[in-house]
Amino acid sequence: MEVDKVVCLPRLSRVAVCGGTHGNELSGVYLVRELLKEEKKAMEEEEEEEKPVSVVLVLSNPWAIQQCRRYVKTDLNRCFTHASLNGPLSDSAPYELIRSKELNTLLGPKGSPEAVDLVCDLHNTTANMGLCLIAYSDCDWICLHTFKHLQASTSNIPMRYIHFDVPKEESYSLDSVGKHGFAMEIGPQPHGVVRLQIPLFCLFRFYFSGTIIEGGFVDVFTMVKHIDYPRDSETHNIIAAIHPQLQDRDFCLLHPEDPLFQTFSGETLRYKGKEPLYPFFINECAYYEKGIALSLARKRRVMIPCKGTL
Amino acid sequence: MSAYKNSVCFNEARRVAIFGGTHGNEMSGVTLVNLWVKNSAEIQRKGVETKPFIANPKAVEKCTRYVDTDLNRAFSPENLSAPGGDDLPYEVQRAQEINRIFGPKGSPEAYDVIFDLHNTTSNMGCTLILESSKDHFNLQMMNYIKKAITPASCLVLLNEHPLLKYSTSRSVAKHPVGLEVGPQPQGVLRSNIFEAMRVILKHALDFIELFNEGMEFPPCTVEVFWVSERIDYPRDANGNIIAMVHPNLQDCDWEPLNPGDPMFQTFDGKTIHYQGSGTVYPTFINEAAYYEKQQAFVTTRRETLVASAIRKA
Numbered sequence: 110m111e112v113d114k115v116v117c118l119p120r121l122s123r124v125a126v127c128g129g130t131h132g133n134e135l136s137g138v139y140l141v142r143e144l145l146k147e148e149k150k151a152m153e154e155e156e157e158e159e160k161p162v163s164v165v166l167v168l169s170n171p172w173a174i175q176q177c178r179r180y181v182k183t184d185l186n187r188c189f190t191h192a193s194l195n196g197p198l199s200d201s202a203p204y205e206l207i208r209s210k211e212l213n214t215l216l217g218p219k220g221s222p223e224a225v226d227l228v229c230d231l232h233n234t235t236a237n238m239g240l241c242l243i244a245y246s247d248c249d250w251i252c253l254h255t256f257k258h259l260q261a262s263t264s265n266i267p268m269r270y271i272h273f274d275v276p277k278e279e280s281y282s283l284d285s286v287g288k289h290g291f292a293m294e295i296g297p298q299p300h301g302v303v304r305l306q307i308p309l310f311c312l313f314r315f316y317f318s319g320t321i322i323e324g325g326f327v328d329v330f331t332m333v334k335h336i337d338y339p340r341d342s343e344t345h346n347i348i349a350a351i352h353p354q355l356q357d358r359d360f361c362l363l364h365p366e367d368p369l370f371q372t373f374s375g376e377t378l379r380y381k382g383k384e385p386l387y388p389f390f391i392n393e394c395a396y397y398e399k400g401i402a403l404s405l406a407r408k409r410r411v412m413i414p415c416k417g418t419l
Numbered sequence: 420m421s422a423y424k425n426s427v428c429f430n431e432a433r434r435v436a437i438f439g440g441t442h443g444n445e446m447s448g449v450t451l452v453n454l455w456v457k458n459s460a461e462i463q464r465k466g467v468e469t470k471p472f473i474a475n476p477k478a479v480e481k482c483t484r485y486v487d488t489d490l491n492r493a494f495s496p497e498n499l500s501a502p503g504g505d506d507l508p509y510e511v512q513r514a515q516e517i518n519r520i521f522g523p524k525g526s527p528e529a530y531d532v533i534f535d536l537h538n539t540t541s542n543m544g545c546t547l548i549l550e551s552s553k554d555h556f557n558l559q560m561m562n563y564i565k566k567a568i569t570p571a572s573c574l575v576l577l578n579e580h581p582l583l584k585y586s587t588s589r590s591v592a593k594h595p596v597g598l599e600v601g602p603q604p605q606g607v608l609r610s611n612i613f614e615a616m617r618v619i620l621k622h623a624l625d626f627i628e629l630f631n632e633g634m635e636f637p638p639c640t641v642e643v644f645w646v647s648e649r650i651d652y653p654r655d656a657n658g659n660i661i662a663m664v665h666p667n668l669q670d671c672d673w674e675p676l677n678p679g680d681p682m683f684q685t686f687d688g689k690t691i692h693y694q695g696s697g698t699v700y701p702t703f704i705n706e707a708a709y710y711e712k713q714q715a716f717v718t719t720r721r722e723t724l725v726a727s728a729i730r731k732a
């Protein structure tokens with residue numbers, strides 16, 4: 110295999126950085142606000158640097174940000190399917206549906222040549238996941254090289270690449286609006302709190318540097334399935350919590366018969382799958398309503414060739 | 420007859436309430452109370468009527484801290500006597516209803532004890548919250564609980580500050596006891612936090628049973644962290660936060676903060692240092708719900724209170 114052969118990356122000329130797609134995930138909100146301040150300052154000082162690249166900074170869901178809530182009427186990050194974006198808007202359309210179309214106009218249209226080259230969407234999770242890059246693809250060189258570069262420049266936080274194997278036509282999140290895109294998820298952080306800073310600054314130099322980028326491998330975690338909490342058949346309320354031996358053990362291999370949940374009467378419920386899988390999004394607050402206590406992934410190694418830009 | 424001089428007598432504590440969901444997204448209390456509403460065997464004690472109660476059902480249903488206004492700040496005399504019925508904010512109406520059921524606040528008919536269950540995103544561990552330094556019944560209860568859970572720890576936070584004290588839902592009772600366990604994100608249920616809260620309540624109810632049976636509790640000392648000052652985040656002219664709690668301070672609830680120690684870190688990496696005149700003990704560090712209340716953390720000072728011997732009247 111010609112791992113040493115250099116293949117050229119398409120040049121990135123428009124990159125979008127989005128924060129506050131969920132209004133209470135504050136790392137992205139604060140980062141984008143700071144970047145907007147710096148951008149304003151640079152404009153006022155009339156810095157006339159030749160910029161080969163434009164960065165579009167977006168606070169995706171301003172109403173939810175103002176209220177410090179995940180969303181106002183409906184989850185914005187599920188509103189970017191082709192059907193939602195191209196469908197008609199009724200008078201009573203939820204706020205987020207209207208906003209998704211605005212964002213599609215600003216950063217897309219999704220699927221067209223006018224769309225931005227890359228959407229980087231910033232999120233937080235209450236799960237102990239460290240820093241994760243989440244993408245629909247396991248072979249998009251931009252996503253993979255971004256990940257490798259982040260890994261090389263960030264030593265104080267564990268990093269993983271998560272792959273949601275969803276076909277392009279069915280993609281639903283904000284990052285699917287650009288020609289390329291990924292979500293950056295950092296945790297654990299309670300919603301409504303800012304603790305963790307996203308190491309984004311190193312990325313800009315990387316994208317626009319025009320240097321040769323080394324190849325290598327990336328361990329990709331491909332999502333296989335979700336597991337819901339055990340629930341009361343009548344009230345649908347949860348009747349168990351994530352087991353203490355599983356809590357905070359994102360990406361530690363879960364074997365058949367390992368503890369999964371502990372009921373409120375102290376009983377242990379065990380993992381009944383046949384295949385050992387990697388759990389993640391363990392006890393993510395926002396997923397209680399989506400019926401997800403944890404997600405499970407398979408891990409495999411993906412080789413990527415060296416890249417350079419034109 | 421008492422074995423101790425200056426022993427204080429209290430009536431038997433016959434009516435006790437356990438409030439969950441005063442804040443609708445603090446899940447340990449919500450889950451425990453729902454459990455006990457279904458099956459109260461675990462909280463029954465001889466001679467005591469123990470009522471589990473969801474304080475803010477609308478907020479619980481939406482898994483949000485509150486709907487119109489913070490219920491745990493709503494029990495002021497003005498609110499409790501405000502006319503207006505349905506036009507009042509939901510939580511003010513609810514406060515009046517709670518005052519009718521468990522109060523009236525300040526009257527002989529009020530419930531003897533209310534335990535109010537809370538979670539915090541701060542790394543506070545198990546914390547008991549006291550509203551009066553002169554409540555010897557509560558001081559003795561807290562001493563009992565601390566001894567019962569040793570070597571695990573449970574600290575006592577005393578909020579008697581004239582300006583920072585607020586009108587809590589539990590303040591309707593003669594002996595209000597706040598129970599704050601963290602760290603836990605809002606809307607999340609963590610097994611270890613849930614169990615810790617459950618154990619503390621068990622010991623609290625045991626204490627009440629023993630007291631009602633006639634046990635006399637000898638004088639004791641209780642170390643408390645006395646609320647001193649509220650410190651806000653540094654903000655810009657528009658009121659936006661411009662710095663985070665410094666990594667050296669994050670999660671260091673109850674540890675000494677000395678003048679000159681790092682306190683905040685701006686988003687471009689500069690450190691802001693604590694400028695107080697002496698060592699303080701910060702807590703409620705980076706509590707999510709307090710961003711809107713202009714509070715990054717509170718400072719406390721360590722004091723030792725002396726509790727008189729107590730027995731039932």
